[in-house]
Amino acid sequence: MVNGGIGQAIYLVISDFGRIAEAVIASSRAVGEVIERIVRSMKRLNLMRISMPIPYKFLVFETFNRFTKEFQPSYRGYLRIGEYENMISVTDDMRALMWPLEQTFMEYSAQIDDQTKRVLADFIRAQSDF
Numbered sequence: 001m002v003n004g005g006i007g008q009a010i011y012l013v014i015s016d017f018g019r020i021a022e023a024v025i026a027s028s029r030a031v032g033e034v035i036e037r038i039v040r041s042m043k044r045l046n047l048m049r050i051s052m053p054i055p056y057k058f059l060v061f062e063t064f065n066r067f068t069k070e071f072q073p074s075y076r077g078y079l080r081i082g083e084y085e086n087m088i089s090v091t092d093d094m095r096a097l098m099w100p101l102e103q104t105f106m107e108y109s110a111q112i113d114d115q116t117k118r119v120l121a122d123f124i125r126a127q128s129d130f
Contacts, residue, residue, distance in 0.1 A: 031062065039066040042095070048108040060099050063106060064089060067097045081119050090120060 042048060052059060064087065068076065073089040080086070084100035090112065098116075099106045112120075 031059070032066075035059070035062050035066050039063065039070050042067070042070075042097075042108050042110075045108070046110040050106045050108075052104050055102050055104055060087070060106060064097060064099070067108075071095060073097075075120065075124070077123075079116075079119050079123055081116055088116075088120075 038048075038050065050063070064076075067073070067089055071089070071091050073095075074092045075088070075090045077088065078085055078101075079088050081088075081098075084103065087099045087101060088096060090096045094112050094117070095108075095110050096112045096116065097106060097108050
């Protein structure tokens with residue numbers, strides 16, 4: 001992130017994929033507005049997959065922050081589900097935003113699958129045993 005002047009920050013992302021290079025410049029305000037629209041649209045969708053050419057962590061963290069403000073999740077943390085360690089936020093009604101760490105996508109589901117429910121329940125149960 002680069003300071004773009006009075007009270008404004010801009011993101012400068014430079015990607016190098018061998019023979020393909022990319023530079024993206026976006027204001028933090030524009031990025032925030034796009035993320036806000038994405039998260040608000042989750043309220044009316046059952047599934048969503050957000051893809052990125054590389055794992056832009058600032059987008060991941062901004063999306064999770066906005067999801068927290070919009071949905072007030074009851075669980076936020078990390079869980080191993082299948083082959084991936086996931087950053088996950090889950091609400092009481094089982095809406096979830098998940099990011100398999102270091103992957104180029106995030107997934108939203110209005111109803112998490114049974115495997116994720118089992119892993120989450122086991123994790124919470126193990127935490128309460130301490």
